[in-house]
Amino acid sequence: MSNHLGCNGIIVTSDKRTILIKRSKSVSIGKSTYATSVGASMKAKYALDGHQAFTLPGLKHAILCEIEDELKIPAKHITDLLFLAAYRDLVEGGKPQLAFAAYTSLTSDDVLINFTESLSRKTAACWDKESMELEDGKTLLPIDISDLPHAVISQNAIKVRVGKQSRKLPMMPSAIATIIFFIMYLDNGGIEQ
Secondary structure, three states: OOOOOEEEEEEEOOOOEEEEEEOOOOOOOOOOOEEOOEEEEOOHHHHEOOOOOEOHHHHHHHHHHHHHHHHOOOHHHEEEEEEEEEEEEHHHOOEEEEEEEEEEOOOHHHHHHHHHHHHHHHHHOOOOHHHHHHOOOOEEEEEEHHHHHHOEEOOOEEEEEEOOEEEEEEEOHHHHHHHHHHHHHHHOOOOOO
């Protein structure tokens, strides 16, 4: 996996919301922009099996691990995982990307509480370097998935309803692409579950 596979995912909570993450100023790309629920490169330690082979079960395991690393949602709370698209991100020099959607049995409030509690524990324990690399940001923003098809999308931002107001959220193209793939999935009869 010399040119790491990027994973960009939409998490759909049981109350029909997705969680966006405001990326920190310390990440390598997309500083201070909003990202989809998961935006990570696949880690070999999660994806390879005992024979160092990359398999479909390894891919699924790696994505579940990234969901837990980034949003603190354990795999036992993921009820479905769908692959939406594979593409190349030109902003990152053609890096291969995989867009997915994952459904969780948790509500958006559950996700926010788990995430906040996890950050509080890590801050109290003085984060180590590996722990710091697991979170791209500290601010989560729940969005109703029913509002996504009505969003105004441009090459570097999305304007979407957040609560009772419409907000323009700066985003990287890979995050926007993932949202578009998810909207297409819903438009083509995909199940909101």
